[in-house]
Amino acid sequence: MSATLADIARELGISKMTVSRAINNDPLVKAKTRERVLEVSRRLNYQPNHFARALVTNRSFLIGVIVPDLMHSYFAEILHGIGAVARSSNYQIVIGNTEEHVAREVSEVEALRVRTDGLIIATCATGSKTDVYKKMIADGTKIVLIDRTLESVGCPMVTTDDIEVGLIGTEHLINLGHREIGHLRGTTTSTSKKRLEGYKQALAKHNIPYNKSLVRDCGLMESDGYRVMNEWIKDGDLPKAIFAVNDPAAIGAMQALHEAGIQVGKEVAIVGGGNIHYGDMLRVPLTTVSWSRGEMGQSAMRLLIQLIEGNGKETADQKVILSPTLIVRESCGANGRVNRSK
DSSP states (O other): OOHHHHHHHHHHOOOHHHHHHTTTTTSSOOHHHHHHHHHHHHHHHHOOOOHHHHHHHHHHOOOEEEEEOOSSSHHHHHHHHHHHHHTTTOOEEEEEEOOOHHHHHHHHEEEEHHSSSSSEEOOOOOOOHHHHHHHHHHOOEEEEEESSTTTTTTTEEEEEHHHHHHHHHHHHHHHOSSSSSEEEEEESSHHHHHHHHHHHHHHHHOOOOOOGGGEOOOSSSSHHHHHHHHHHHHTTTTOOOEEEEEEEHHHHHHHHHHTOOOTTTTEEEEESSSSSSTTGGSSSOOOOOOOOOOHHHHHHHHHHHHHHTTTTHHTOOOOEEEEOOOOOOGGTTOSOOOOEOO
């Protein structure tokens, strides 16, 4: 049986009102008092009445998180980081999955924004769809973008340095001796565009001409990488090295190569991006460019709490950019396992 506010107040010798204010993060409560209240509430298994709390505060204490893909661990790791910060601040999470469909994303956002105190979105929207988010923010919706950015939208954003991701992945293949390097390009999202730019910068840095025939339109899903690589194999002009926009696309491409009898890491070198869980346990472990997904989620949740709790002026245009790091495994053909930061 869970404890009540009265139980916590009696244990600490303070009033129920002080306990309630501490649990609701009232700035008038001293930090030391709040820490004591939270410690006792955990020990006594206090379960807040979210309905009553919402009536008193005019807040739901729910956070909406909209992501494009829950099949792979990348966004699950981000969600883990969001959840860790949310729980410590007494928020709960509602999740929407868009599967990289813009219309579905907008529908999920419209449904969740009226039920939650704020949204964390890994958007697949571009172009005219940004107007939807501009209007929502103007109407008071609290939004933090994560992993993907919309430069014309005035809200906090948390991402990695995607140009550097493309540069690091491509330059690693160049350093292994490759001069003809293909690229599986993603969608029109900011991550895809910037990683393509990083790919181009790496070629230019090493005086390798950019050849658009070596860039294949792809998506961000495993099925996209598999489909595009099968097409490339059939065309018969497959390069000996490929930088893929992300790990799922790389893994799909590797599966197509395996089925065609082409040895990854020996006949074709592959580098991905994102360091998804189990990437090191594949038939041929995947070389990838990595950054902290947990830190990404934690940073986004902290920014959203600041927006919700009235620190919007300091937070509104804040951008958190995480540095990427190379993780070398067998898929690129290099020996050993090395971490190389930018």
